[in-house]
Amino acid sequence: MRGHSHVIKPLLDKEYPTVSHGRGVYLYDIEGKAYLDGCSGAVTANIGHGVQPVIDAMNEQAKKVCFTYRSQFTSEAAEALAAKLASWTPGDLDYVFFVNSGSEATETVMKIAIQYWQEQGRTTKNKVLSRWMSYHGITMGALSMSGHILRRKRFIPLLEEFPSIEPPYCYRCPFNSTYPSCGLLCANQLEQAIHRIGADHIAAFIAEPIIGASGGAVTPPPYYYQRIKEICERYNILFIADEVMTGNGRTGKPFGIDHWGVVPDLMALGKGMSAGYTPMAAAIASRRIIDIIAAGSKSIMSGHTFSANPQSAAVSLSVMQYIEDNQLITRAEERGIQLMAGLQALMQKHDIIGDVRGKGLLCGIEFVKNRTTKEPFSLNLHVTERLIEKAMQKGLLIYSASGGIDGQAGDAVLVAPPFVISEEEVNELLFILDQSIGEIEVELK
Numbered sequence: 001m002r003g004h005s006h007v008i009k010p011l012l013d014k015e016y017p018t019v020s021h022g023r024g025v026y027l028y029d030i031e032g033k034a035y036l037d038g039c040s041g042a043v044t045a046n047i048g049h050g051v052q053p054v055i056d057a058m059n060e061q062a063k064k065v066c067f068t069y070r071s072q073f074t075s076e077a078a079e080a081l082a083a084k085l086a087s088w089t090p091g092d093l094d095y096v097f098f099v100n101s102g103s104e105a106t107e108t109v110m111k112i113a114i115q116y117w118q119e120q121g122r123t124t125k126n127k128v129l130s131r132w133m134s135y136h137g138i139t140m141g142a143l144s145m146s147g148h149i150l151r152r153k154r155f156i157p158l159l160e161e162f163p164s165i166e167p168p169y170c171y172r173c174p175f176n177s178t179y180p181s182c183g184l185l186c187a188n189q190l191e192q193a194i195h196r197i198g199a200d201h202i203a204a205f206i207a208e209p210i211i212g213a214s215g216g217a218v219t220p221p222p223y224y225y226q227r228i229k230e231i232c233e234r235y236n237i238l239f240i241a242d243e244v245m246t247g248n249g250r251t252g253k254p255f256g257i258d259h260w261g262v263v264p265d266l267m268a269l270g271k272g273m274s275a276g277y278t279p280m281a282a283a284i285a286s287r288r289i290i291d292i293i294a295a296g297s298k299s300i301m302s303g304h305t306f307s308a309n310p311q312s313a314a315v316s317l318s319v320m321q322y323i324e325d326n327q328l329i330t331r332a333e334e335r336g337i338q339l340m341a342g343l344q345a346l347m348q349k350h351d352i353i354g355d356v357r358g359k360g361l362l363c364g365i366e367f368v369k370n371r372t373t374k375e376p377f378s379l380n381l382h383v384t385e386r387l388i389e390k391a392m393q394k395g396l397l398i399y400s401a402s403g404g405i406d407g408q409a410g411d412a413v414l415v416a417p418p419f420v421i422s423e424e425e426v427n428e429l430l431f432i433l434d435q436s437i438g439e440i441e442v443e444l445k
């Protein structure tokens, strides 16, 4: 927007293009420039832009009723959406508490976990352990769980130090070891943390199945979550999967944790759940947990004014239906294989690419000064920001995943286009990325 603007934007001294409309994997600004949405906004617009059945569902529900308060009414839309989610989730994750953002979803699962133990008289179990290099949201409870150094930094005195263990970051193993001879030291560290803190003080352990915004699609090795779940069960600690980014088909399976075949006790969803057509998110609990609360106080002590509003529920339901009708999870898997092969080819060409990783259409690229030593670039060089800017000038959107690695160094981006992307559009994405990385590489020499 030119001229004076009253909107507070991420960077107060920067001019942002004004969006005009979106179609498929493209966004257009008011000057008519097209942008290939290579990261689905913030890994959210999973079905692309301007999808007619979703717009129709939005209009149909708006004609009936947009808002009702959850303490007064349930709605057909909310009931149908919860049933649809329960049909996608693994195990007995059947109960859905609707909220409006990923941060609210992770805070709500945290509260449900604590309340689950309280209802059984175990009132000291109120910490939620997490990993460093993680992101669970920006509100204070969610930030307490987040091991994202840059985002925590300014608020440290107000935060609980819930991050307690190292991430499963094989590219730069925190234990200087290699899988499988490491014996999953990173997962075993959870047991040490439990011994140190005491299982009587721990309600749950939370993890993103694949680390997104704070590392760039950092994917744990095989059996990692099986070991985590074993440890949680041994010490009576609930396991929470934060599927806000990895859920709803993004990784080529309904949920990221499905790649490990583990059933969590609680799950947080957001982003792709509504594919950005409306703010919508969810805290999902297993039947066992809800049974305990139903037999006790009978009410989960949380809620937001807009929770479970029929308008957002109808929109989110139509998004999930569209994914099913068009087999878009399989599409994410297939296009993900093509994208990953393309990124690996770029790695052969560009020395500044240290690692490419991820699953399905959640791919990460980490950049390094020296591929042999893995020495990162100095943060003062702003490599990630420069690359994102360069790609945007050329009409490609990609997402920053740096700043969470150790707060000092580490440049990474996420490439995560909508599932509807075609083979040709993946090639176009790779072409612009290739050019952008090539130009940055020359600038850095």
Ligand code: PLP
Binding pocket: 042, 101, 102, 103, 104, 106, 135, 136, 137, 138, 208, 212, 213, 242, 243, 244, 245, 246, 270, 271
């Ligand atoms: N959890 C994860 C894994 C996320 O990636 C995010 C956002 O990036 C959140 C939680 C917070 O979601 P929101 O930005 O909708 O509050």
